[in-house]
Amino acid sequence: MKTSGLNFRHLYFFWMVAKEGGVTRAAERLGLAVQTISMQLASLEQSIGKQLLEPQGRRLVPTEAGKLALTYCDQIFLLGDQLQDALDETEANKMRLTVGISDSLPKLIAYRLLQATQQLELQVRLVCMEDEFESLLADLALGKLDVVLTDRTVRAGGSLKVFSHLLGESDMKLFGVPKLARKYRRNFPASLHGAPLLLPTRNNALRGRIDAWFVQHKVRPDIVGEFEDNAMLNTFGRNGLGLFFAPSALAQDIEEQFGAVLVGDAPELREQFYAISNARKITHPAIEAILSAVHSGPFAIAD
Template identity: 65%
Template structure:
């Protein structure tokens, strides 16, 4: 018979087992006997009237009911963690800002955007997570994140109740080390035919625009590397492996941090940057500071 109230200790054991993928690892994490954890899961299943796991060979996998229960457990125990963080912050006087950073977003851009949050009168504790765009949106919908910083807007027709706020856009430039800039800056962009290039992979929104620009210019570059991670692309660019594209708004940072010199401007290719939130109205003071700085010339001058 189903109980009216879920035992949250049992639910917590279920959550740990689901996260660890096995009762044995969950028991080690909880410092409990395997039999204890197993019996608590059984009691929870009896309480709910549903089987939460199925056995596939040696693997323990979530049933359909288990997957549904996990989505709620995620939110319940995340709220508990956030409550503890809030209590911790009340003594340190720091406001917590959980930021998801898309792996395709230039790290210099992320730094410039987040810099505005660090200048608030109330100190901010940044908690930054980098992941793929879709994974970050899922975490945002579950309130694991306060904001996602990315280089693409939300797709139309999505089911998640999250909202895009455009921060700024910048025209792109082609940059490279001093040796490469000396060779390819003259007669730009015709000189780029056969030039070594480091490009984002084809699942990146910017790559489509770059390929269209190359075709329009009649330029056939020598693509020596394709990267999902922008920071890795920049590292190879700094070592002189090839030319690469970068936002004009970051020209000063590129010279200072990557020793990358301007080869040529590409006004036909523009990159947009977005903040994605759970609410239309900005409520977090640090997020409000980020949007205000970006929209009032703090970054996007290109």
């Protein structure tokens, strides 16, 4: 078997120096002598024939070769940590599921999807990361995530080899605090002309359908806020700054947790929920549990 000849201990020291911005800080972090770190960095650069770090003011920063090496180090040592965690969890009879949650996905939907993983005989340790859709896909492709939960599918023909699995869909309802709901409930949806609305931003998969729904019903609301983060949108909604859409599957949760009540139904509006994975066929037991729970209908995401 061909090996690279790299000394991974030396590589780890380079990674730490690059992260800390200097040999002294890295040495303090590692509990080693500065001379030890310096000598092993020199050995690494000599073995690969490239300078990886250069001075910039009082700091050491990666050269172009160092920047490239750093991207690989990030992956190598992340996978190393994940390997150690996986081995520890195997001994403890646990399973790890690292989930990326799109910032546009309703958090209550994410909770209800992930709740299915807690019904397995083997204990599941959830690690949840929230970020923008594109960033999560990149992390998924690099193996940093097991699955991404989101409200949109991956475009066909993209450079990333990831696959979309439709979990379900729900029609939408419009909610607001009681004072606003009473004002705009009568003669809905015509009553929405000039009404204060909180909407997702235009890069959200649902936004285009909402705009088309307004055109269909010939109403022009007053859009008082646009949000990428669904949780932030709901926070503004619960504080009475405007009316907001939410999946009908969450109607009871919205009323109980946000103190918002129904203004009107929008059955033509539907939101989809997807699991994005690295493989066409999902084999991770915890993700299989999510798919099985959705398709067998224990919670009403799909109508």
